[in-house]
Amino acid sequence: MEIPPTALALIGLLLAAWTAGAAWLMIAAAGKARGAEASRKAARRMARMIDEAPAIPLLVRADMRIEASERLAGWLGLDRLPAYLSELSGSDGGGLSRSQLVELTEHVRRAQKTAAPFRMALTPPGSRRSLALRGALADPQVSPGGAALIWVFDFSESESELARLREEAARAQGDFAALVGLIDAAPMPMWFRGADARLRLVNAAYVEAVGASSAPDAVERQLELIETVDGLSAAQVARQSAEQDAPIERIVTATVAGERRSLRVSDLPLGREGIAGYAIDIEDMEELAREFRAFREAQRSILDQLSVGVAQFDDHRRLTFANQPFRRIFGISPGSVAAGLDFERFLSDARDAGKTPVVRDFPAWRLEHAEWFSASTAREEAWPLADKTHLRVVANPMPDGGLVMVAEDRTEQLALSATRDTLLRTRTATFDSLFEALAVFAPDGHLQLWNRSFAGTWGLDPELMDQHPAADTLTEALAPNLANATQAKMVGEVIRAATLDRKEKAGRIQLGDGRTLEFAGVPLPDGNGLLTVLDITDSVKAEEALRERNMALEEADQVKTRFLANMSYEFRTPLTTIGGFAELLDSGAAGELSEQAKDYVQAILDSVARLTDQVEDVLDLSQSEAGLLPVAKERIALMPLVTTVVREREQAILSAGLSLDLEGSTVGKIDADPRQLGRAIGHLLDNAIAATGKGGRILVNLTREPEGARVVISDNGRGMSASELVHALDGLRKTQDGNGLERRQGLGIPLARELVEGQGGTLEIVSRKGTGTTATIRLPSVR
Structure with missing residues (x-):
């Protein structure tokens, strides 16, 4: 089939368009890929920047789910970041505390609902990290569902620095206050x-x-x-x-x-x-300096009267003083002392006068003795001189670098040694003239020396003593004379302890004739032992008599105890009755009284009150001295007790024109009887008020001590001399005829002392005439 040229052209155009579209798509895809890669890089860079930022974002969605970096989990002490906000409180101790989580949740919900920003600072439990939270409603571009965005900042370093600065500022302020207080005090x-x-x-x-x-x-x-x-x-x-x-x-x-x-x-x-x-x-220092100069002059005057030569050298090794015996021994002129003779020059002059030992190398000897000034201990030397004189020289270095040199002429001691035999005979005669029976035993136990009383005291044969018997033989001889023959061994043990063991030992023994002997063995420096015997028969009898008298005194003490218990009732009952009837009269129970009668009744009430206080003081003082004062201790705070006592005498202080300062920090609680302790402090305050003139000042200071509390009551009144203070502490003392008691300065101070000591404390009073009196009470067991 033949395709038309137009279709071919259209197919070519379609293919070209397809190819162009494919090329454009490829180019667009490559551009988008590059854009996506750039976006990913930007996202990673942004995520890294957020991870490295000083703040961490925390996104809390509307359902309380959270999104954040794992770094936030480390800040919160968690192993990993949980999915929900409520899980930020870890069960194993990490995360936020329950209260912190509740507060954060309330802020988040308020921000989600009202868009109100919030700020919050917290420290996770168990962590030193301080976190600052800044929260607000998240931008819709970040989270469109009404989430809250929280920025978490770590300001631990800033917080630590602020805490350190605050601490330093507080410490500096405290130091300044302490310095001001120290200067003022x-x-x-x-x-x-x-x-x-x-x-x-x-x-x-x-x-x-x-x-x-x-x-x-x-x-x-x-x-x-x-x-x-x-x-x-x-x-x-x-x-x-x-x-x-x-x-x-x-x-x-x-x-x-x-x-x-x-x-x-x-x-x-x-x-x-x-x-x-x-x-x-420095008045006291000046006074001490004057006293020191006077003491030094008196000391040197005394040294001039001694027979021993004494010289003083200062730290520059110059002679500052030499008494007359020293100048006479070494031939020193008074002018040499005034001129400050040098120590080495003194040794040279003494050598020229023949007053030093003869030595081959004198310069070396002189240099060696010049080291006395730097010695740590005293040095003693014997100086035999060429003229047969024998000197004992002692050099004592002083703390100020000076030296005290003592020279004693011991030549006469050589002559005294020739009289040794005479002294020995004198010793024997002395032994014989003593009332005690004495005997000296050698280290081997044999009798060496005895006096005449020894044999007669023990009832021994003098011929046996002349044989210098051993200790065992001697004890066997005296055994028949004892009331208990077996006690003779005790005498031998005492002799053995003094001679062999070198220990003092004593004993008591009774003879058959009724006498009681007390003996003791004493080791002597020469290795011998001394046995001394004393007839104490009369002392034993006197001891028995004293023991019987002591029993009688104990019975008398019991009688006194019963008397005090009875008189405590007998004294208080009539006074209470008188006071009660007087109060009834004063209240009108017996009819209306005239003004003069009311004055009489009031006088009776005042006298009863005073007499009651005096009876209480006398009975408490008597019971305290007899050990019968009742003390009911309880845990009390000292500062309120003292404040109450002071407040009770506020009117008396104002009437006397005085000022009273009560000072003291928190001293804690003590175990004491509040009534007895309050009376003791009250008596001391009454004495201070009575002894301080108008315009005077009384200070009551409470201080805590390591082992208790201290209460100081001081005044700037007229004070007391030493004798007056003794009388004030006595309170009551016997009259001159010894048949009664007289009152001295009242009972306040003696009773206060007895009351304080009854609490286990102490009372110390220091007074100075014309200056004032200070009473210090120390109480134990501050808690």
Whole structure:
């Protein structure tokens, strides 16, 4: 079949169009493939950038499904990222806590419904990582279903830095507060001046020294502690210190709290801030220096009276003192002491005068003795001189680098050795004249020396003693004279302990004639043993008499106990009855009273109250001394108890024109009887109020100590001398005839001491006439 040319043309055109379309499709497909590859690369790059970003996105869909990087699971402490938000709280301890998850869920739902953004900070349990969450409604292009997009930031480093800065700031603030408190509590006056040299800050010691009412008052009035010296005031000297930019220290005399005292004053420039200053009271140091000089002069005067030569060399090895025996022994003139004779020159002069031992190499010997100054212990030497004199020289180095040299002429001791036989005979005569029976045994146990009383005390034959028997033979001889013959072995053991064991041992034994002997063995330095025997028959009888008397005293003590128990009732019952009837009269139970009768009734009530307090004090003091004071301890807080006691005396303090400061931190609780302890503190406060004049000050301070609590009650009243304080502590003492009691300074202080000691505490009172009194109570077991 023949195809027409037109059809062929159409077929060719169709094929060409098909080929062109295929080519276009291939080209378009290649372009889309390149675009898809570029998109994939961009997507991977974007995903990598998100993974490396400091924040991680968390997408929460409407059904609470979540999408995020696995890196977020690591931040939350999870092994893998769960599928739902509710699964972020791991059951094995990872993830968020239940409360954190509930809060996050509420924020997410609010953002999904209202598109309200939220912020949240949290720290996963068991993790140090701090996370910040910033959430909002996700863009429809991100998630069209109303999902919430949360960005999670890790700000652990910033949070740690902020915490560190806060801690440092708090510590610096605390250190500054402590420094200010330390300066204010410093015992020495301290002050600070501005750049114009005017006072701007003073501490409590400065206020007390200048007699101001307060620190602001001292600053406002510009009260100067240091007086004008050589035409320069304290402010001018401080200005000089600032201009020179160097500290200025001087010693001046000033009036401190009404007394003239020596002060070491220092002005310290602090750059542009101003000038600081402080004053140290050196009056005591000056007094000590004067006392030391007086003591040194007295010591040297005493040394001049000694027969032993004493010389002192200073740290420069110069002679500063030599007493008369030392100058006489070594032939030193007084001018040499005044000129400060050098130690080596002193040895050279002594050699020339023949007062040193004869040695071959004198320079080496002199150099060796010059090392005495640096020795750690005292040195002692014997110096035999050419003129037959024998010196004992002791060199004692001093802590200040000096040296004390003692020279003793022992020549006469050689002559004394010739009298040794006479001394031995004297010893024997002394032994014989003693009341005690003495015997000396050799180390082998044989009797060496005894006195006349020894044989008579034991009832031994003198001829046996002359044979110097052994200890065993001696004990066998005295066994028949004992009440119990077997106790003779005890005497032999005492002798053996003194001679062989070198130990002291004692015993007591009874003889057949009724006598009681006490004996002891004492080791002697020469290796022998001393047996001393004493007849204590009379002492034993006296001991038995004392024992019987002690039993009688115990019975008397029981009688006293019953008496106190009975009198406790007998004293209180009449007083209670009198007070009750007086109150009935005062209330009008017996009819209306006249004004004068009411005054009488009120006087009766006041007297009953005072007498009741006095009876309570007397009974408590008597029961405490007898050990019968009832103590009902309980767990109490100390600060409220002291506050209550102070409040009860508020009217008395105001009426007396006094001021009272109650200070103290939390001291915890103690085991004590609140009534007895409150009475003890109240008595001490009453004494302080009574002893302090108008305008005085009373301080009550509570402090916690390692082993308990301390309560200090101090006043600046008239105080007491040492004898007055003793009388105040006695309270009651016997009259001169010994038949009664008289009252001394009241019962407050003795009763307070007994009450405090009944709580297991201690009371210490320090008082000074004209200055005030300080009472310190220490209580144990703070909890």
